[in-house]
Amino acid sequence: MLSTFIAVLLALSAAQGISIPQLDKIGKIGTQEKIFRFLAGNAPYFPYPGDYGIPSDAPEACEFTQVQVIARHGERYPSNSSGEKLFNTWYKLSNYTKAFNGSLAFLNDDYSFFIGDVNYLEQETTLENSANPLNPYTGEMDAKIHARRFLAQYSALLENTTNFSVFSTNSERVHDTAKYFIEALGPQYKVSLQVVDEEPSSGANTISAGYSCPAWNGDAYDNITEAFSDDYLEEIATRLNKENPGLNLTKNDSFLLFDWCAFEISSRGYSDMCGVFTPDELIKYSYYDDLSSYYTDGPGYWMIKDVGANLFNATVKLLKQSEELDQRVWLSFTHDTDILNYLTTIGLFDDGRPLNASSVPFRDNFFHKSWQIPMGARVYTQKFTCSNESFVRYVVNDAVIPIETCSSGPGFSCPEDEFYKFADVRMQNLDFVKACNVTSVSNITQLTYYWDFGTKKYNATLLDE
Known part of the structure; x- marks a missing residue:
């Protein structure tokens, strides 16, 4: 599929007079997907690796009655803060006056930094702003491909529907992802964003x-x-400095090179910088990110269940009202941490065993942040009916993830009534407004946009973040 996509891009590029990269560089595109899972959620989208093999289609003799999607923005350039640090490392490398040796030797070959314009920072990668016109991993194309796959599976829920709403935060890249998704649904639908x-x-x-x-x-x-x-970071810097005397990279530079690797793939389609790391270093970096996210945005921080409860409570309410609501498809676009908070409240990736910093827990780690929220991450809540009985289950990045304590239904789904009991238990003693002290910044204590968008048009000013 990727080779076909590249062939089409080659034809289009040639027809439009766009400069085409050398063949040896074209051959690198699509060859680094095995390391995506180690790149801290900054790599392009990839399906959840822990797939149990359960088909995500409605089980036999069942039909979908509602689907909800909470999706992350697509592939992007680094943030302003990360970009500034990356530029500083790039300046250090670009000012090196000798020929590079070892894994940095690719910089000798007329290398151009993948961030071609500082205005690209925070932005979605697109066919227009990519460092490589053949880049298949843009946020733009990811959103459009996602939309077409969505239609292939759930178009029946849109039968006799021409008007419906899609929801997005006012972050520009999140908004752009929603916009590209809507465009790819086709002109037959009149979608209100x-x-x-x-x-x-x-x-x-x-x-x-x-x-x-x-x-x-x-x-x-x-x-x-x-x-x-963080000895592995010091080891990277030591190795590169030894190969290139006078370079003077620090362990902070080493850490940034992982970002460089991931974000360059989303801009160029491949990154030679990824070749700097050994498999051991990728594993250690990935686990550090798991550990950090677990205790900042995930199950390791008691407050996160309260934060995610704001959205989880609303999605459960939509499920309960599925028979009375005109809209049967609910699409929402947001950020990675918001999805991680939401998943934490549901508990799909919380086995109750806290992560520790003493070593990488190869057998006992169920929490892999980058598997849950890569660029373009998507969490589906499926509701379907079989012989007049309804069931609920979750699909995370194309993989059905059963609820551990409630999976007796078709396709390892949870019977509807049991699901609501499960949700009540998960929501017990959670209070987003109280735990977060929301009233110190706002007097709005209810999530209402899924219900009042028909009378209250949401059109917040876009933010460059």
Whole structure:
């Protein structure tokens, strides 16, 4: 499929007079997907590796009655803060006056930095702004391919529907992902894009509850995350400096090179910088990211269940009202941490065993942040009916992930009534507004956009973040 896509791009590029990369560089495109899972959620989209092999289609003799999607924005350039640091490392490399040796030797070959314009920072990668016109991993194409696959599986839910709404935060890249998705659905649908403000003043009426949570302390468990050895970063810097005397890279530069590797793939389609790392270093970097996310945005921080409860409670309410609501498809676009908070409340990837910093827990780690929220991540909530009985289950990045304690239904789904009992248990003692001290930044304490968008048009100003 990827080779066909590249062939089409080659033809289009030649027809439009666009400069085509050398054949040896074209051959690198699509060859690095095995390392995506190690790149801290900054690599292009990939299906969840822990797939149990359960088909995501409706089980035999069943039909979908509602589907909800919570999706991350597509592939992008680095943030402003990360981009600034990457530029500093690039300047250090570009000012090196000798020929590079070892794994950095590719920089001798007329290399151009993958961020061609500082204005690209924070932005979605597109066919227009990519460093390589043959890049198959743009956020633009990811969203469009996702939309066509969505239609292939759920178009029956849109029968006799021409008008429906899609929801997005007002982050520009999130908005752009939603826009590309809508475009790919085709002109037969008149979609209204509801742009919901993610500023703290939105309070609970947001897709990005974390921004309305002033009580959230991202440093609360630094004592755990900082205990994980960063010797591997020092070893990378030492190795590169030894190969290239006078380069003077630091362990902070080493850490940034992982970002370079991941984001360049989303801009160029491949990254020679990825060849700097050994398999051991990729594993250690990946686990550090798991550890950090677990105690900042995931199950290791007690507050996160409260944060994710804001969205989880709304999705459960939509399920309960599926028979009375005109809209049967609910599409929402947001950020990676918001999805991670949401999944934490549901508990799909929380086995109750806290991560520790002493070593990489190869057999006992069920929490892989990058598997859950790669670029373009998508969490589907399926509701389907079989012989007048309804069932609910989750599909995360194309993989059915059964609820451990409730999977007796068809396709390892959860019977509807049992699911609501499960949800009640998960929501017990959770209070987003109270735990986060939301009232200190907003007087809005309810999530309402799924129900009042018909009378209250959401059109928040786009933010460059």
